[in-house]
Amino acid sequence: MRQYEQYNKGYSTLQAYTSISSYVTMHDDIFRLAFEKRVNLVIMPFHKQWAIDGNISRYICHVTVIFIGGADDTEALAHGARMARHPSVDLIVARFLLFGEENSKDRKRDSDLLEEYQVANADNERFVVVEEVVRDGARLSVVIRSMVDCFDLMLVGRHHQDSPLLSGLGEWSEYTELGIVGDMLASPNFHCSISVVVLQQQRIGGKPLRNSSSCLGLLFPFQT
Structure with a gap:
């Protein structure tokens, strides 16, 4: 530091x-x-530690944002976009879509948000958005598992609304303070070696702020 x-x-x-x-x-x-x-950011260490393999990250840092939707994923997206301004950072926003919900209001809202970020980063070839359509939590887990060896850092939101995308993933959560996706990545059974940051958008009166760029994020960094 x-x-x-x-x-x-x-x-x-x-x-x-x-x-x-x-x-x-x-x-x-x-x-x-x-x-x-x-x-604007508070970094808090996660108590669980795994051994670091000693490998040194490449000069280009490959970062991904797991975007399912909601306030905390929006916060992860905001911080990822700021990282992408650095010439040594490549960012891929991995947006997961639920099969069969093309016309939902939540999807349209998220699409509008991502379009704003894409327009703002139109001249930045290191900011990329990709979409993956999945049917359930099992497929979501498989796709995320396939991604972990491709990146140096993964940003995920802490809380998500109830969705079939996360069905079955929270039943065996061990570290609920990390959220469903963060807990999944922290599990020793996931067998991944990547730095993960779990973000939560600042709440006032229990409600998240709309302007994520001015909010306070809570981070729980760990490496499996």
């Missing part, structure tokens, strides 16, 4: 704090400090 600050002088600032808080109130201290400092 210190190196990141040094290489980005004038654009980023790092401040370190040490605080002793009780378990039941520590989240209040974290969010209070975040609001006071007007940060």
Whole structure:
């Protein structure tokens, strides 16, 4: 983080704090400090750690956003788009569509959102959107599993609305704090070696903000 600050002088600032808080109130201290400092991103380590194989990432960092829909996936998309501005980052937005719901309102809303991002990145060949039509959660899991070895970093939203796309995937969740997709990727049975960031859009009064670019994201980074 210190190196990141040094290489980005004038654009980023790092401040370190040490605080002793009780378990039941520590989240209040974290969010209070975040609001006071007007940060847009809070990075929180996930407690489960797996061994790192020691391989060094390639100079070009290949990043993907898993986009199913909803506020948290929108947050992941917003951060992925910001990453894609860097010349050393290639971003693929993998949008998953449910077979047979071509005319749904949610799909149209998401299509309009993605079109806005595509227009904004029309001159950026490193920003790519691909679509995959699936029928259920089993197929979704298979496709995501096939993707993990192709990327260095995967951004996923934490919460999703009930959908046949996720059917059956939440029944055996071990780490519910990561959401259904994040829990799936964190499972030792998934056998993947990729850095994963799970994002949650900031809520006010329990409702997500509409403008994701100004919200506070919660991240749980881990590597399996």
